[in-house]
Amino acid sequence: MAETASAAQIDYTSRDFTGYRESLLAYAGEILPEWTSRSPADFGVVMVELFSYLGDIISFYQDRIQDEAFLATATQRSSVVAIAQQLGYQPHVAIPAGGQVAFSPAPGLTSPVVLPAGSQVITAYIEALDRALTFETVSDVIVPAYTTPVPQVVALVEEGATQGSRTLALYASTSGQPATTVRVEDLGASDGTQAQKFSLAQAPVLLDTVRIFVDDGLGGTEWTRVPDFLLTRASDLIFTTYTDDQGVTHVIFGDGTTGAIPATGLKIAAAYRTGGGSTGNLPQGSIIDLAEGLPGVVVSGSSPMSGGADEESTDQIRASAPRVFRTQGRAVSERDYADLALSVAGVADASAVVRSASAVSIFIIGPNAILPSEGQRDAVAQYVQARALTGVVVNVVNGTLVPTHVGSSTLPVLISVQPRYRRDTVKLSVQQAIQRVFTPPQTGFGSRISISQLYRAIQEVPGVEWAVIQMMARSDLPQSGTADVVCRDNEIPIVGNVVITASGGV
Template sequence: MASDMATPVYDTSGGSGDATALRLAAVRADGRLNAFEGLEVDDGHPPQVPPQRTLLVRCLRPVPAGLDAGSLTVVGGVRGDRTLNPVPVVWALPANGLAAAQTTGPDGPADPGRVTAGDVAAFAALPDPDRLLVVRTGSSGDFSPYALVLADPQRYGFDPRLSQVPFTFKVDCLADLDPRPPRTLPAVPAPVPAADYLSRDYAGLRRLLLDRLSLLLPGWSDRSPADLGITVMEILAYLGDQLAYAQDAVATEAYLGTARRRVSVRRHARLLDYPMHDGAAARVWLALDADPGADGTAFPAGTEAGAADGGTDAVFRTLHPLTARTARNAVDLYAWGEERAWLPAGATRATLVGTPSGLGLTAGDVLVLQEVRGDDGSAGTADPVRRRAVRLDADPVADTDPLTGTELVRVSWDRQDAPPFPLRLWRFPDGDSGTVGATVARANVVLAEHGTLVGPEPLVPAEVPVRGRYRPRLARPGLAHAVPYDHRRALGRPAAEALAVDPALALPALDALHDGTGPWTAVRDLLDAGPYAAQCVVETEDDGRAFLRFGDGDGGRAPVPGTAFTAAYRTGGGTAGNVGRDTLTRLSMPVTGVRVGNPLPAAGGTDPEPVEQVRQWAPQAFRVRQRAVTDADYAEVTGRLAQVRQAVAARRWTGSWYTETVTVERADGLPADRAFRAQAAAYLEGYRMAGGDVRVTAVVPVSLDIVLTVHVAPGHLGSDVRRDLLEVFSAGLRADGTPGFFHPANLAFGRPVYLSHMVAAASAVPGVLWIDTDDTPPSPNRFRRWGRPAAGERAAGLIAMGRQEVARCMNDPSRPEHGRIDFLTEGGA
């Protein structure tokens, strides 16, 4: 049989099969209407009837009475005119009514137009004969689709949607042909013209095109540059050259080892968590002198000062406001009547001539201590190196010299700002006006940063396009990068830190970026930016051009098409800003009666990081340990701080959780005060383990008390040998520049002081015959801790130290509690 009655398709108007099935299910459930369930084309039953002339239609309910050939029509076929190939319905009867309509016997002649005994035998015995409608057609039709349609479904109680059923008389292939799909013949590949893929430049591509044209058009031999064909061919060669270069460039920029553009190298390095820096702007202390007529002149932040020649390469902008006062131009340091007094190296306090109200100094102000006269009293012989900026760590205190009645102000500063050299406080005659000091304190001091302000001016291009990416650039090259400055925080930090510029923290000096609706800020990257964050990234090329990259609406806000951007920024930065002292002597906007200068050289200017350096260092950056787990880890990480000489850590259980106690010793003998410990603890927050605390403590110094008896060899003076021994065992540097035995560089946490090492060092001094270390009373020898009785150190041969203890022996007669060592000499000349 040619069709399957179980999977009919009913909707010939374009409805889906699922919808028809749902409709049939609904009609079946309703129980009132009839419908065509399916149709099968009989392919040879009975034998006397030609094939494909009998349609077996299965109905949902019994075939209604009166439904005959006149009620049914077969429509379809490839011809629109039914008279050319008609498919008439000869008769239509239910299967259970075939016997009553039989007109011939079983041996009668075959007549397709009548019901035969063969029809009864073939169809009357099928299941549910009352629901099976047998339809005889006058033609078998063609290969196109047909449909059996009930003319008046309402008359016979049929559902209008299910009163027609599609079918085909034929199978998909002719009966005398193989139904298998035809064998696919192998495709013959098209001939590929021979091409030299190494010809990628203009000359090579031009030659290749000419050779190809000679094969395709042998009759065309004109090679004149004015020929139109040659012109077109040369245009194609030029475009091919550009395309080949672009392909090579894209492949080159895809890898860190071969990338040539600075932006590409930066992005590759960022994937390795290596922040490539673009340099940093230098900083400098500017000192102003105001005449009485300009007393009280206010200078806002952003005031520019430059060199006398007016060049734009050395322009600095102030970072905070300043009010210039005449009384603070050059404040004398009081020497308490001494003409040859000195401010010693490492001093942290001084006395100024004046009153607190007259000078107007407060905690956080910066003074520049400057030697203005040499040892002969002339300004020309002053040492330009003896200048130091100090920041007051407390409000000045008023004082008075009871002998002369001079009003004074006592000031102090952090030990980190202490001058490393002594300053002359000598007094020299100054004509009829009395005397003048060799060193003064300049108090009209303001911090400035390298960079010339540009703009506001439009970006290039300024307007955001409707389609495509918006990647503008600044109109001028040479964008400066600077470390963000927080003046309120700087007031509580030493002045030396203001010039300690870390280029890794520098950001583009983009003072203002506006799109007409609101400001935008420049950040290092957009990895943490939200969809509404008005942020952008500035990427600088090696030629100084700065491009801006905005967000896409997911990582950072996307610019609104049609808006226009303007930017105000600073140009400069780099090592060009590290100008020498006394270079900046001109205000960009001159003020009558006010002079400017930089008594100290600028510092901190750094050029952009070279691409080749990033290419070498970035693959190693991720190997740096960025966490602390063991005690050694915490000690190593703390030692990375610039002001830490050494550190030791110990993990302790506090009763509720573990606390890592880190003990630090600062460099240059500075104390680990509360502010420094808080700074170190904040630094360790990024490295500590979760669930534990970090506590930073200061080193515990252990003062020593050592006295040894030295027997001097004949021919040597005992005093000379003692002097040499005290130099060997000093806590500073010896005459030859080497550190002494008790120099901090030779002392470490928990390291004992061995008596044998001391005996060996003392025995190497010329004139030492032998050393007596016996401390049994009444011997004057001692080898123990200061202020404690002996605890067997001499017998053990060492003075033990705890894990957080460091030996100390300053041998300062004024401070014996800081440790002392002495040698008693016997014998000699």
Template sequence: MTGRQPRIDYVTKDYEGFKQGMLNQIPLLLPDWTDRGESDFGVVLVELVAYVADILSYYQDRVANEAFLPTATQRRSVTELLRLIGYQIDPGLAASAVIHVDVSADHDVDAAQLPFQVRTAGRPGEANVRFEVTRAFNLRQLNNRISLAAVAALPGGATAVELPPDAHRLAPGDEIYLEEQAQGAPRPRRSPLLTVTTIRRLANGDDEVSWLPPLPQPFTPAVTSLRGNNVTATHGATVTDEPVFVADGTSGQRFALARTPVTHLLGKENTGRRRSRPELEIRVDGAPWQQVESLFASGPADQHYATEIDENDVLTVVFGTGARGSVPPAGAEVRARYRVGLGVVGNVGAEALTVPTALAEVTAVTNPFPSEGGADRESTAEAKIAGPGSVIAQERAVTLEDYRLLAEGLAGVGKAKARVGLRGGYKVVQVVIAPENPNTVPPPPPSAELRATVARHLESRMPVNRMAGVEVLDPVYVPIDITVEAHLRAEAGQSQVIEQVRLLLNGLLAFPAQDFGRPVRAGDVFSALFPVPGLEFVLLRRFGRRDRPATDAATLADIPIGENELAFAGTIVVVPVGGVR
């Protein structure tokens, strides 16, 4: 090409830039075109081309961003990118609850009567939350309520009680609890759930019923009863009318389940990168096939299937290729039986599950303790951290960061911090954990069961002869008291500004925003309150830990938090100055 070459601005990415760039080329390429009015047909074409170029430029940027994990924003992109490293975004967990059942006669709930379902009574406009028992269990009328009035004492630390043989039908392995109904008390006081370990016939003819763990506090026998007939139920409802999938005999067949979200429960041993498994049964021509995490290790004759979950929580069943996993033959009927329901919606309060499956012998049901363990699906932001972390840790605990990542990967653990400590003169790894999704202030400590689970999980992955073991410790929750003097503009309403300031300060100290050892900075307070409409400026009059003396307002500094400590919102006081009452 001869003549002067057009100069192209390759960083132009928007409509105005494209339009101006084309208009700048007109004198060079078409000097006789002098009309730049909006009504000119050529200008209309320039604007249309600029419009299309702007759209294509946006798509170009989005495609580039979605191709890399740090810049991807769409859940589908993150899901597919993490699948390349074998990481499945966690779909969430279903809650579990202990159900107490009163019966008018002994009854054995067998496979034909399963699932045994209980649900909340429901409020107008609210959906019922359904729980199911999916294994056979026995109910005995004598175990409804066993009076302990004849027992001499029930001190704290007690692990056994004597009962007449005709007063109970308990058996080793049964789950029980004690319930004390004091006169005038609005609600009964209950012990934690106990497990019957042994039943021994004594010389006087009575049965000694032993349990673990020991009672944490004393009970008054005269108003205390022992409650049996307890069974564990999990959040979810069974789907039995799923459409039949007819296999075509091809390699890598797959089909998607019709309903979401599929119930996921925590496995007994958390050995893979996925902390839960779906409540799903697949039968091909009536024969059950086995679910595996990956078909990579499956042989040609192995009747295995794997599952995938997309960005919309739709679960897809994937069969083998013939080389890795067997192929369902053409014409085979594939039937799926599964359950749907999970998440924090299943974390219901005590005595909320009161509507049972219709059984003639069942007179009443309830959950004596709040349900727990329900967790929503892993967020995109969490997955972008946990996915690469799973590759770094490789299910082995070598560095302190490995211990932290492995602990936080367990169900029920919201935050973790690892450090080296001493036990009996030997080095141990001390892991401080905080429970997941706390909805109370102050947050609760981790349960003994959760601490034991974390310890077993980490000790099975630590190198030999490196440390003497793992200690799982409770966190130290530190209440942070803040008093803010909020100076308002003349036209600003006090109530609205106070409410927004209080909301922002509580959010600043909320569980997701804090971490072990992270100091609470005064600058973060000012930064959080800066955008509040109607707020002219603020003064911090109190900013400190509740367990330490108040700091003089003129010398306010960042609040130090220890490596085993976690800050939370204490007393938040907002003092308005000016504005409209």
């Protein structure tokens, strides 16, 4: 029996149904030579196939679990974010758009009116969102009394809305700041345990606006938000935040060794704003009214709203995290300057160009090919400059978007659709496939888009029999021919007009 068992071999690398079935039958043939039936109706074969089926399922989940441990193969956002955080990279959340709004006094306003910081103004109803967008003033605004000509007061606004259901009085700080009040949302009460976690009720949360207060019933003490608990003391009144793959933002306190634990029974309250995203990038005049009417004050105009960006996509995290980890917080090479810029919220891609031994220009672009605002460019310059070599001046400018037209009214992309495929469906799929070729991370600064890339993308669409691309060119070049699109270090190709003519199919 010992010799028979040792002679049997199972190929453990064969982990699908067919492999398990063959291995089990081969093993059975050695230990049960009298069993020779291989009929699908044989009870022994049925049992072998059931075990093979179960083994195939288990192997699938083992492979999926293993894939989630690596940045290149992970598919769940939570896995990608966790790996990025291990590399010291914090994925960016949504960024609110901002701009200016003009307020004017209405006839009959006889004395100045103060609009406090946080006053809300709204857009008209936006059908795509099924709601109006809310913006808030950044600082107090004094609207003067009505005169002729009618005066205007301009205020800075940011997209988003302050959350909270009650007002909390804060203790005066030790730095001399007077006692104030703040609108907060109650999260619960501390139970005195280590690493307590509380969840914010609304989403998406603008993380930079999150403030946490511990309320003893007589007033609130503000705790400080930190990126992590490293190098902190047991007495530090600190907390961290993170947003999970469902969009819920969580607040985490210390464990008594790194970061203090809120005393048992004290209420935990949060002040924060929600909003952000590219939906806030609106044209001039989009803001039309105050959210809560104030007698004698009207909205008389607004500038374009810009700078809004969506949260960092999973593919962007996958590409950016290793680049930022490689720099280790210092800029030495040309590539380091570009990689460091990715650590700043709102930067999806960056390219650095050395102008001289003492000057580096960094070109940046936001998510969805949105041009970053002046404030975002200043933030990048400040962040990178602090990590640059001594004597090097960092200049940050927006990258240049280069629309690329594929096909035209006279030279369209020709596709033939296979029988039994709907022509309109295949045509739409081809257009989407062409657009994906120009979507990050497939493209970036200095990219080269070849005609073969487009042919490959088109031919991979189900239902396409053949295709002919008659024209592909940058928008600033003659619209003829199919030469490769070559971009400079400060340029990123984006899709322009796509004109397709389809034949065949249903």
